Amino acid sequence: xxxxxxxxxxxxxxxxxxAKVKNASFEIENEGETICILGPSGIGKTxxxxxxxxxxxxxxxxxxxxxxxxxxxxxxIEPEHRNISLAFQDNSxxxxxxxxxxxxxxxxxxxEKKTQKISLKEIIxxxxxxxxxxxxxxxxxxxxxQRASLARSLLTQPDLLLLxxxxxxxxxxxxxxxxxxxxxxxxxxxxTTIVVTHDSYEAFYLGNKCAIILNGQIKQFDSPYNVxxxxxxxxxxxxxxxxxxxPAEVTSPKSLVNEDLGTITGNFIKPFPIGSKVKLLIQxxxxxxxxxxxxxxxxxxxxxxxTSFIYTLKTLSNMLIPVxxxxxxxxxxxxxxxxxxxxxxxxxxxVCF
Amino acid sequence: MYSKKxxxxxxxxxxxxxxxxxxxxxxxxxxxxxxxxxxxxxKDTFLFEYxxxxxxxLVCVLILTFILGTSSAYLVSFYTFPFSNxxxxxxxxxxxxPPYIYAYSLTAFFENYGTLYSILKNLFGTGDYNQHIxxxxxxIGAVLSLSFSLFAYVYILSRASFLYQSQxxxxxxxxxxxxxxxxxxxxxxxxxxPAIVTGLSLVAMETLAEFGAVDFFSINxxxxxxxxxxxxFDDLAFSNRISFFxxxxxxxxxxxxxxxxxxxxxxxNTKGGFKQKEKIQLSGIKAxxxxxxxxxxxxxxxLFPLSQMLYWTLKFPENxxxxxxxxxxxxxxxxxxxxxxxxxxxxxxxxxxNRVSKNKFLNILSTLSISGxxxxxxxxxxxxxxxxxxxxxxxxxxxxxxxxxxxxxxxILGLVLVYFVRFYSLAFNGIKSGYEKINISxxxxxxxxxxxxxxxxxxxxxxxxxxxxLFVVILISxxxxxxxxxxxxxxxxxxxxxxTTAYISASEDLLEAAAAPAxxxxxIATICxxxxxxxxxxxxx
Numbered sequence: 036x037x038x039x040x041x042x043x044x045x046x047x048x049x050x051x052x053x054a055k056v057k058n059a060s061f062e063i064e065n066e067g068e069t070i071c072i073l074g075p076s077g078i079g080k081t082x083x084x085x086x087x088x089x090x091x092x093x094x095x096x097x098x099x100x101x102x103x104x105x106x107x108x109x110x111x112i113e114p115e116h117r118n119i120s121l122a123f124q125d126n127s128x129x130x131x132x133x134x135x136x137x138x139x140x141x142x143x144x145x146x147e148k149k150t151q152k153i154s155l156k157e158i159i160x161x162x163x164x165x166x167x168x169x170x171x172x173x174x175x176x177x178x179x180x181q182r183a184s185l186a187r188s189l190l191t192q193p194d195l196l197l198l199x200x201x202x203x204x205x206x207x208x209x210x211x212x213x214x215x216x217x218x219x220x221x222x223x224x225x226x227t228t229i230v231v232t233h234d235s236y237e238a239f240y241l242g243n244k245c246a247i248i249l250n251g252q253i254k255q256f257d258s259p260y261n262v263x264x265x266x267x268x269x270x271x272x273x274x275x276x277x278x279x280x281x282p283a284e285v286t287s288p289k290s291l292v293n294e295d296l297g298t299i300t301g302n303f304i305k306p307f308p309i310g311s312k313v314k315l316l317i318q319x320x321x322x323x324x325x326x327x328x329x330x331x332x333x334x335x336x337x338x339x340x341x342t343s344f345i346y347t348l349k350t351l352s353n354m355l356i357p358v359x360x361x362x363x364x365x366x367x368x369x370x371x372x373x374x375x376x377x378x379x380x381x382x383x384x385x386v387c388f
Numbered sequence: 389m390y391s392k393k394x395x396x397x398x399x400x401x402x403x404x405x406x407x408x409x410x411x412x413x414x415x416x417x418x419x420x421x422x423x424x425x426x427x428x429x430x431k432d433t434f435l436f437e438y439x440x441x442x443x444x445x446l447v448c449v450l451i452l453t454f455i456l457g458t459s460s461a462y463l464v465s466f467y468t469f470p471f472s473n474x475x476x477x478x479x480x481x482x483x484x485x486p487p488y489i490y491a492y493s494l495t496a497f498f499e500n501y502g503t504l505y506s507i508l509k510n511l512f513g514t515g516d517y518n519q520h521i522x523x524x525x526x527x528i529g530a531v532l533s534l535s536f537s538l539f540a541y542v543y544i545l546s547r548a549s550f551l552y553q554s555q556x557x558x559x560x561x562x563x564x565x566x567x568x569x570x571x572x573x574x575x576x577x578x579x580x581x582p583a584i585v586t587g588l589s590l591v592a593m594e595t596l597a598e599f600g601a602v603d604f605f606s607i608n609x610x611x612x613x614x615x616x617x618x619x620x621f622d623d624l625a626f627s628n629r630i631s632f633f634x635x636x637x638x639x640x641x642x643x644x645x646x647x648x649x650x651x652x653x654x655x656x657n658t659k660g661g662f663k664q665k666e667k668i669q670l671s672g673i674k675a676x677x678x679x680x681x682x683x684x685x686x687x688x689x690x691l692f693p694l695s696q697m698l699y700w701t702l703k704f705p706e707n708x709x710x711x712x713x714x715x716x717x718x719x720x721x722x723x724x725x726x727x728x729x730x731x732x733x734x735x736x737x738x739x740x741x742n743r744v745s746k747n748k749f750l751n752i753l754s755t756l757s758i759s760g761x762x763x764x765x766x767x768x769x770x771x772x773x774x775x776x777x778x779x780x781x782x783x784x785x786x787x788x789x790x791x792x793x794x795x796x797x798x799x800i801l802g803l804v805l806v807y808f809v810r811f812y813s814l815a816f817n818g819i820k821s822g823y824e825k826i827n828i829s830x831x832x833x834x835x836x837x838x839x840x841x842x843x844x845x846x847x848x849x850x851x852x853x854x855x856x857x858l859f860v861v862i863l864i865s866x867x868x869x870x871x872x873x874x875x876x877x878x879x880x881x882x883x884x885x886x887x888t889t890a891y892i893s894a895s896e897d898l899l900e901a902a903a904a905p906a907x908x909x910x911x912i913a914t915i916c917x918x919x920x921x922x923x924x925x926x927x928x929x
Binding site: 085090114116119120121123125129141184191 | 839
């Protein structure tokens with residue numbers, strides 16, 4: 036059996052005596068990898084981080100980091116004795132110290148380490164916090180506080196870095212820039228990281244793997260590509276909200292039929308017996324626009340997403356289907372107009388439930 | 389499971405709760421004890437008078453403090469006029485004048501051949517002015533003394549509430565076509581209602597607890613009844629019975645105050661939708677009227693008693709020379725130092741225990757422990773003596789030990805213990821409000837940075853709480869300097885403070901001699917208020 040860097044085995048994550056996530060198991064194979072935990076608010080994502088950091092105890096399962104048992108029913112290493120850093124979602128800077136002093140506390144913890152993988156200057160530059168160094172936490176914005184807190188955590192050079200919604204308060208215009216910087220730092224420092232977020236795009240960008248938590252359980256733990264394209268349950272599809280499920284009947288090992296869309300061909304992710312009644316996942320990218328097609332559906336809504344439009348089309352049986360079209364497309368359709376769908380419909384990977 | 393919960397924090401909080409609960413339990417158990425016939429006589433005669441007077445006094449003081457407090461708070465919160473920034477903090481200086489000193493000033497000014505008579509004589513020559521000068525003594529005097537001394541509670545809380553009212557609320561009123569007056573009573577006042585109720589509840593508790601002023605004006609209220617039945621008739625049991633009635637009043641108010649406090653921040657600065665209010669610049673007659681109203685309130689509540697005491701101190705300088713200023717100051721510092729030390733130590737332990745142990749029962753104990761501030765000083769002192777006498781007789785001496793009465797009654801130790809019960813809520817809440825500003829994730833970050841619990845406490849909490857601790861010490865000083873009944877009843881023989889010296893002179897009809905200690909008391913209290921005004925007015929929030 037290969038050695039795992041972090042191993043969470045059958046853990047019940049509790050807070051205040053209540054189990055938030057039950058019997059959870061996942062691991063980080065190699066040092067330096069980043070995994071993201073995705074799930075709706077209040078589901079227990081933060082509880083997982085707090086437990087790994089040692090701020091909450093467990094009474095079932097085990098947490099092992101680099102072959103060292105951190106938590107189990109009988110073992111609990113105190114947070115100050117784990118080299119794990121947690122950057123909180125809310126402002127956790129020491130209120131009576133300046134931002135600079137707060138960040139330096141991270142470096143102080145790390146002073147005994149011989150190799151400094153990154154300097155204070157570099158971190159300040161990458162996270163763009165030079166202007167707030169002399170300020171006190173109450174004088175800076177929530178987004179700036181998050182970045183300062185992130186800088187402090189990074190400077191500790193922990194064995195494991197835990198980031199709780201690290202960019203939730205950062206302005207949208209600045210968010211992408213910080214995401215790029217963060218990914219660069221994590222990769223440079225080879226810091227193993229767990230990021231909690233409810234933003235699936237952030238998770239897909241930062242994580243080598245993503246864990247989807249729903250209804251108190253880890254529903255899927257896989258690469259971002261697989262989570263998006265091969266969701267393993269209807270709950271994951273509904274959570275990601277990137278497509279709709281339509282009724283269909285399997286007609287061959289490579290095709291199925293829907294009463295409104297007709298025959299759809301492609302490769303099944305999971306085989307189904309011919310004649311099975313299934314629910315087929317249709318994502319916005321699966322159908323293509325074609326004005327010359329004889330399969331016309333009514334436009335009921337159009338959302339402008341910058342680089343694209345997402346049309347919502349109504350079928351004869353009143354199903355609503357999303358279709359992606361580039362915003363530079365030659366002409367746009369208005370609500371109530373007819374919208375052609377290219378036939379025959381071929382979906383690269385067919386996901387059915 | 390239980391063994392985990394019973395730890396150092398739990399035991400400390402339990403100890404504090406027991407100390408605070410002793411006077412309450414003593415009063416309640418004493419209610420059912422036998423007493424002399426005096427009780428029967430009083431029940432049929434004076435008890436009704438005590439209750440009636442206390443209630444009437446309460447209603448009058450509440451009406452007057454409401455008018456004074458909300459009107460002045462409204463003016464300084466919503467408008468800019470000459471000296472509005474000065475009045476903003478000057479109006480809280482009335483706290484420096486306890487009701488009994490206000491009562492001395494009122495009497496000194498309006499009495500026959502008093503200060504007003506002298507002024508008129510100097511201006512217009514000798515005349516029969518005495519019969520035309522109104523006499524603000526008796527019931528009216530008590531109402532005025534209490535109202536001008538206590539209105540600042542309503543002022544501070546309504547101002548804080550007005551301050552955090554969003555401009556949106558005012559814009560809404562304008563949009564609906566309301567006049568300024570209609571906006572005030574139909575939008576602004578209702579939004580500030582919880583804060584005003586809290587302020588009025590504090591005024592009510594202080595009024596019911598007041599001893600010095602009502603005693604000076606010879607008004608028979610429940611507090612003077614408690615004191616007199618103990619001092620004059622030496623009947624501790626009856627004293628405790630009257631305390632029982634007063635506590636019922638107080639508890640009703642305490643519950644009301646707590647209920648309103650829970651809602652007190654519903655209009656406060658919340659994320660989104662809050663727009664900082666812009667003050668309206670007044671000019672002409674409106675500016676003058678606003679200035680004049682604030683000036684009158686400031687003059688009557690602070691300058692008037694201060695100048696009256698100053699005038700008499702200068703007029704009768706021999707009293708000043710007789711006053712043992714150094715001894716009185718050292719006595720006050722001694723009491724403040726010891727009380728602050730004990731109060732801060734236990735408040736820190738209790739607050740820190742609540743923070744780290746997350747034990748609900750511990751939280752309940754802490755909440756019970758702060759109820760001491762609602763209990764009038766007279767009750768606390770009398771109940772404390774009752775308890776010590778009982779404990780000494782039934783436990784200590786029964787076990788064959790020497791009496792401990794002298795150790796607690798008429799001693800600094802007893803005085804500090806009762807101050808502890810009375811002022812614990814000040815210290816506890818002062819430190820608690822400091823702690824509330826430190827997010828719990830700050831502690832957790834500290835642990836994750838490798839700090840132990842002790843190091844977190846010393847390196848993170850204590851430096852951050854420094855201002856709160858200073859504020860608590862100032863508040864305790866202010867209370868102890870002004871405090872009268874507890875000190876009067878429990879102080880060691882020949883141990884005086886400015887408050888007791890002034891009271892003793894006044895009770896011997898030597899108002900001129902009361903002026904010098906009263907003046908010192910006002911000056912020291914004023915300094916305390918000026919230092920802490922930033923916190924009292926919540927300017928830093």
